[in-house]
Amino acid sequence: MSVTASYISPWRDSDIVALGELADGFFERELTEHRQRWEQQHYVDRDVWIKAGALGLLCCSIPEEYGGGGGTFAHDLAVVEAQARALDTGFGNSVHSGIVAHYILAYGTEDQRRRWLPGMATGHTIAAVAMTEPGAGSDLKNIKTTAVRDGDHYVINGAKTFISNGSQADLVVVVAKTDPTGGAKGISLLVVETTDCPGFTRGRILDKVGQHGADTSELSFQNVRVxxxxxxxxxxxxxxxxxxxxxxQERLLIGVTAVTTMEAAVSETVQYTKSRNAFGQSIFDFQNTKFTLAECHTVTSAARVFIDSCIERHLRGHLDATTAAMAKWWLTEQQCQVIDRCVQLFGGYGYMREYPIARMYADARVQKIYGGSNEVMKDLVAPSL
Structure with missing residues (x-):
């Protein structure tokens, strides 16, 4: 919870607040209490997805006719924020509900929506999107995966890496070149249903610096017929x-997670420094501590107002790519800086993973990389100047 209790985000109403509270309880029971197991196995059990679906925490903004919650994207964000407040980075719902479901809703045919979205909303179908390759990250035009038409099928060949939900995904939206000579105009999205899919193999779940509970995997496609x-x-x-x-929208999700985590970090650090003594007084009472936390709190409050403005624009359909890029790079930079300063106030305990601030520190670093590296974000902002 933010230490600015008097501020209420203008995009929240009572329904969104109630959904966030429901999600808070769910994540405490299903994620926080089992964090050690999720981190050891590097993925969250499938039954967590099904329980989340039963509570209406998946695909909240997908229309009811396709099995979703029938809400707005603000409802999805309420769930994303609750997960960030729980300090969980393992449950891959942001990709599942916030990204893949909206690809299918926005671009799928009516048959495709009815085939895939209901299972995603119940959690029986886990979804992923496969963009990044060993030789192509932010530069999507340079992907090498191909999809060649062969009668009533496409034949997919290629390798993908850093794929969220990869080891469990039943449905993978694969970014591939249907015209290898067409540059950006040769890229298409194909949906691979992974059950009984010859030629589709899952590689290792990758061992990351942070986000240990997150399923991040390598995928291989060898003459996969779709x-x-x-x-x-x-x-x-x-x-x-x-x-x-x-x-x-993906960059907005990253920004929301960044701000909510910053709020949690400042709140956690205020509580810690007020409870721990050194040299005859609480750590909070040292001028350096108070100044540091005042600065972190100010940055976090400004970040909250910025992300709320972006959310309101997105809900009206007016969030442009430049503003989303600004939000993504600046908010994730602030997230890493604020958390780093909070770690310092914990002293040695800030480096112990049993303390939440240490996990926040390790989990935050990749926010500046995925979703388009922050250097690329600045390159996207510059032409608007």
Whole structure:
């Protein structure tokens, strides 16, 4: 919870607040209490997804006719914030509900929506998106994975890495080139249903610096045959535009997580420094501590107002790619800086993973990398100047 208790985000109403409180309780029971197991096995058990679906915490903004909650994207964000307050980075719902579900909703045919979205909303179908490759990260135009038309199927060949939900995904939206010579216009999105899928193999779950409970995997496609009906939207060559349009929402999700985690870090540090004594007084009472926390609190409060402005614009359909890029790079930079300063106030305990601040520190670093590196974000902002 933010230490600024008097401020209420303008996009919240009573329904969104209630959903956030429901999600808080769920994440405490299902994620926080089992964190050690999730971190040891590097993924969250499948039954957590099904329980989340039963409570209506998945695909909150997908219309009811497709099995979703029928809310707005603000409802999805209430769940994302609750997960960040729980300091959990293992449960891959942001990718599942916030990204993949919206690819299918925005670009899928009516048949595709009815085939895939209901299972995602119940948690029986776990979804992933496969963009990054060993040789192509933020530069999506340079992907090497191909999808060659062969009668009523596409034949996919390629390798993907750093794929969230990869080891468990039943449905993978694969970014591939249907026209290898077409540049960005040759990119398409194909949906691979992984059950009984010859040629599809999952590599290792990757061992990361932080986010130990998150399922981040390597995927391989060797002559994987996918029905033409699984081409998202039914038209080749639209994948790059689809990705660019949806990436603004992905960057908003990253920014929301950054701000909520900053708020948690400041609150945690205020409590700790007031409870621990040194040299005859609480650590909080030292001028350096008070000044540091005042600065962190100010930055966090400014970050909250910025992200709330972005959320309101997005809910009205007005969040542009430039503003989303600004939010992504600046908020994740502030997240890492604020948490680093909070760690320092914990002293040696700040480096122990049994303390939440240490996990926040390790988990935050990748926020500046995925979703488009912060250097690329600045490059996207510069042309608007």
């Amino acid at each position: 029905p033409v009906a699984n081409l998202l939207g039914g038209v080749e060559g639209r994948g790059f535009g689809q990705l660019m349009t949806q990436l603004a």
